[in-house]
Amino acid sequence: MSILVDSNTRAIVQGITGGEGSFHARACIRYGTNVVAGVTPGRGGQLFDDQIPVFDTMNEAVKETSADTSLIFVPAPFAADAIAEAADAGISLIICITEGVPILDTVRVLRHLEGRPIRLIGPNCPGLISPGERCKLGIMPGNIHQPGRAGVVSRSGTLTYEAVGQLTGIGVGQSSCVGIGGDQLIGTSFVDVLEMFNNDPDTDFVVMIGEIGGTMEQDAATYIGEHFRKPIASLIAGATAPPGKRMGHAGAVITGESATSAAKTRALQEAGAVIIPTPADIGDTVQAMLAKA
Amino acid sequence: MKLHEYQSKEMFSRYGIPVPRGIAASTREEAIEAAQNLDGPWVVKAQVHAGGRGKAGGIKVVSTHDEVGNAAEALLGSRLVTHQTGPEGAPVHKVLVEEATKVSHELYVALMIDRGFRGPVVIASASGGMDIEEVAATTPERILKEGIDPVLGLQPFQGRRLAYGLGLPQELIRPASQIALSLYDIFIDNDCSLLEINPLAIDEAGKLVALDAKVDLEDDAMFRHHDLLPLRDREQEDELEAQALENNIAYVKLDGYVGCLVNGAGLAMATMDVIQNAGARPANFLDVGGGASEDKVALAVSIMLSDPEVTQVLVNVFGGILRCDIAAGGIVKAWRDSNSQLPMLVRMRGTNVDEGKDILRGSGLDVTFADTLTEVSAALSASLR
Numbered sequence: 001m002s003i004l005v006d007s008n009t010r011a012i013v014q015g016i017t018g019g020e021g022s023f024h025a026r027a028c029i030r031y032g033t034n035v036v037a038g039v040t041p042g043r044g045g046q047l048f049d050d051q052i053p054v055f056d057t058m059n060e061a062v063k064e065t066s067a068d069t070s071l072i073f074v075p076a077p078f079a080a081d082a083i084a085e086a087a088d089a090g091i092s093l094i095i096c097i098t099e100g101v102p103i104l105d106t107v108r109v110l111r112h113l114e115g116r117p118i119r120l121i122g123p124n125c126p127g128l129i130s131p132g133e134r135c136k137l138g139i140m141p142g143n144i145h146q147p148g149r150a151g152v153v154s155r156s157g158t159l160t161y162e163a164v165g166q167l168t169g170i171g172v173g174q175s176s177c178v179g180i181g182g183d184q185l186i187g188t189s190f191v192d193v194l195e196m197f198n199n200d201p202d203t204d205f206v207v208m209i210g211e212i213g214g215t216m217e218q219d220a221a222t223y224i225g226e227h228f229r230k231p232i233a234s235l236i237a238g239a240t241a242p243p244g245k246r247m248g249h250a251g252a253v254i255t256g257e258s259a260t261s262a263a264k265t266r267a268l269q270e271a272g273a274v275i276i277p278t279p280a281d282i283g284d285t286v287q288a289m290l291a292k293a
Numbered sequence: 294m295k296l297h298e299y300q301s302k303e304m305f306s307r308y309g310i311p312v313p314r315g316i317a318a319s320t321r322e323e324a325i326e327a328a329q330n331l332d333g334p335w336v337v338k339a340q341v342h343a344g345g346r347g348k349a350g351g352i353k354v355v356s357t358h359d360e361v362g363n364a365a366e367a368l369l370g371s372r373l374v375t376h377q378t379g380p381e382g383a384p385v386h387k388v389l390v391e392e393a394t395k396v397s398h399e400l401y402v403a404l405m406i407d408r409g410f411r412g413p414v415v416i417a418s419a420s421g422g423m424d425i426e427e428v429a430a431t432t433p434e435r436i437l438k439e440g441i442d443p444v445l446g447l448q449p450f451q452g453r454r455l456a457y458g459l460g461l462p463q464e465l466i467r468p469a470s471q472i473a474l475s476l477y478d479i480f481i482d483n484d485c486s487l488l489e490i491n492p493l494a495i496d497e498a499g500k501l502v503a504l505d506a507k508v509d510l511e512d513d514a515m516f517r518h519h520d521l522l523p524l525r526d527r528e529q530e531d532e533l534e535a536q537a538l539e540n541n542i543a544y545v546k547l548d549g550y551v552g553c554l555v556n557g558a559g560l561a562m563a564t565m566d567v568i569q570n571a572g573a574r575p576a577n578f579l580d581v582g583g584g585a586s587e588d589k590v591a592l593a594v595s596i597m598l599s600d601p602e603v604t605q606v607l608v609n610v611f612g613g614i615l616r617c618d619i620a621a622g623g624i625v626k627a628w629r630d631s632n633s634q635l636p637m638l639v640r641m642r643g644t645n646v647d648e649g650k651d652i653l654r655g656s657g658l659d660v661t662f663a664d665t666l667t668e669v670s671a672a673l674s675a676s677l678r
Contacts, residue, residue: 020584023614056601077516102514104485107412108443141613141643148349157583162666165611165642182558185411187387195418211559214408237562240547240569241578248543248558248580250513251408256426261566263416278570280666 002130002176003203004093004119004152007048009039009135010067012037012058012091014074014082016048020071024053024097028071030100030140032134033258036065052119058089069093071127071137080105094187095137096122103250106185113187120187124250126179128156132202138179140164141252148173150286153190153211153218155182155249159237163209166283173289175203182249184264188222198228205231205293207286209271210264212238213252217264225271231293233278234268235283237263297340299389300524301506304483308475310490311468311502315391324365328358331603333391337364342384342529344507345375351385355493361390366465380556386529390579394502399492400459401425404476406486410440413480415447415473418456421492439473447477447520455584460593461495468501483521493574512538525585533596542593549574551673552603552635554594556581556615564609564626567666571673576603584612590615591630598631605676607669610649616639638676640669 011028015021016038026049032106037055038048043054055061058070070086072095073080078099086094094114101123113120121128121173127138132147137155144165150172154160160179167174178184178193197203206228210217217236224232239261241247254260259271276285296304316327317340328335333640339351346352351373358374365388372382399421407414417437420428429436437449437458441486452470461469478490489507496502510521543558547565551573555561558580561583566576566589571592577600581593597603610620620641627633636659640651663669 003513008319022615066626070557096527102407102517103486103511104413104443104481104484104514107406110411111443111493139614144643154559156557158557158613159563160610161557161613161643162560162563166665184406184408209559211562235563237559237566239560240575242545242547245578246543247545247562247578252558252562256429278666278670279567280670281571289359 002133003193003200004067004128004137004178005130005137005249006133006178007135009069009137010034010036010065011069011071012039012061012065012071014039014058014072014086016040016052016054017043018073024073028136030259031071031136033136036067037061039195058085058091062089062091067091070095072096072098074098074101076102079112080109083120084112087113087116087228093129094118094120095125095134096120097125097127097139099124101183103184106183110187111183112192122181122186122196122246123179124183125186127179128158128176128178129195131174133166140177144168145177146173148175148203149204150174151200151203151206153193153197153206155211156209156237159209161281162205163282167286168208170178170283170287172286175200182251184251190216191223194220194223194228198230203230205290207282208232208234210234210236211249211252212236212241212247212261213249213259218258218267221267221271221273223267224273229287231274232275233276233289235279235282236264237279247255294515295527295529296508296510296524297387297526298338298340299340299432301508302503304479305506306505310472310475310477311500313391313394313502315389317387317389318365319387320369320374321362322367324388324390325362326438328361330394331369331390335361336391336393337361337368337387338389338391339368339373340387340389341373341385342526343373343375343377343378343383347374349373351375351498366392368606374550375453386528389427391605394494394504395497396494396504397497398495400495401491402476402493403481403491404485407440409512412443413441413477415476416429417452417457417459419459425491439539441477444453446481447474449474457543463498465495465501472501484511485509486511499528503609503632518647533599533620535594537593540589540592542589542596543578543629544593544596545578547575547577547578550602550604551610552576552600554579554581554605554606555609556583556611556620560609560611564607567670568607568673572626572677574675576600581615585615585619587619587622590620591627592650594624594627595631598627598633598635603635606635606637607673608637608641609669610641612641612643612646612649615643616650618641618645621649621652625652625658628656628658634659638663638669638672640664
């Protein structure tokens, strides 16, 4: 078991014929993901790598393949359009990898999805992976993961790989790892993913990697304090980031006291999360947490 | 991308938001000529991308043409140091000469994206002219907020609600509401990330006028606003940061001495934290990005190396999309191009890690390897002793 995706997931890759889309579609397929179609307007009727049918529109692709999930690699100017097209075609899980989507495009598309049974992960995220289900819908290196019972959720890409690498290094496998994205506005929050991990019988504990900017970690702290029943270890990156500067991620900027690493760490500690003191200590902290539990 | 006050006010003017009559000038003569075309007394305002100009001496009220010239001359070519610029200050290449406004009251209005609301909001306060963060912290009840539905846009009733909430007299309700609606149009039409009027003044005649104007455009949306690109003033930006931005490299200069090169923003922040925890200080944030080529890595490294404060370098690459051999190739190229002798601590993991390390080993450069962040931390601490 896992959250969001499993071996039954039927995925479409939007932008499958592009440079990044094709590279990562191949990596996902190699990992075991059931990629049933690709969509690139103007390339309908072709076969991707002689096996995956490519369609001009999401409607056709969903009708022909009964896909339920979409992985988006289209360039930033067209990403919101791709999300809306996936939603309109009846896709229930949309993962938008694209970085640099204009914020007002995200505002409109989030409003469009509101109240509908559709989950958007991202934009500007590494995607997600459920190692035990051999299902990877994202750009993470599959080989650092191993099946197990840790849930991982993070706003970052490579820092998530670092966390997973340290976990796998001490023999701790993962149920699912979800990168929710580094933008100011994203479709799925920490709380959304923590709720899923809370209800997943195959996730025993969680590693949460936050960073500076916004107050999503404080929302998570409130949820953890009131509802979360499993051990959780947390790291907030960016303790050394100066205020007012965007640190790579559009959402990683300190705009006030609550957006700092210290404030977020404090909130999580007060909520009962185990604090990972430095990025070098992810594995050790989890090991100590598990020894106590 | 930030706009200068005079550029922001030109934009405001086009959208019908009242601003004082004013003309931008680049020389003493232009400033005097501007004053001759305006009614005195005048305000001469340094045009820099930073707040806090008044306290820093960047805004001067003067009453003769000669004084306008003197004020302009003193500011032009200088560097203005405000609490937002850092000690090096920001260069003044233009001043805005404006008709001085006699102010009876100061308000605050802004439009920005609110993460909690998941969309744009208008913020207003009757406590204008002050640091709004301070108002929010000490008297949050004095901050009014209207969330905007992106389908409907800002509605007139919301503008009226703000105006009444500010306690404005009846005759200013419609004009104030109209300013909020115009700000929203500017925000949407130009893909702004922040619009701010602080202060929005009520002048002696009882009319609203935007005494200051701040427009920040969203970098991610500039691809559809080529018309606004000429408004960029590159000289207001840190040279290294500007170079990086133009090449799609996320670089932020910090005040330490350990240069770091990392792929991915989260890992780059985490690497800075590791440096600090080891007792050293990071010289920069640098995310070379996912799909970087050898040339792009080399460029990123050369930007990092051109910071004279850097005395040692930490490379932390978790190879995924960016392969370790590509990163290593770029690093070696940049080191050779810049004739650098700096020692380099390298931590590499992931795709093609062995090839990457071989390239660095064979390069003849001063390279030490670490396998884990714990080893990185220990090596950094040792290097300090």
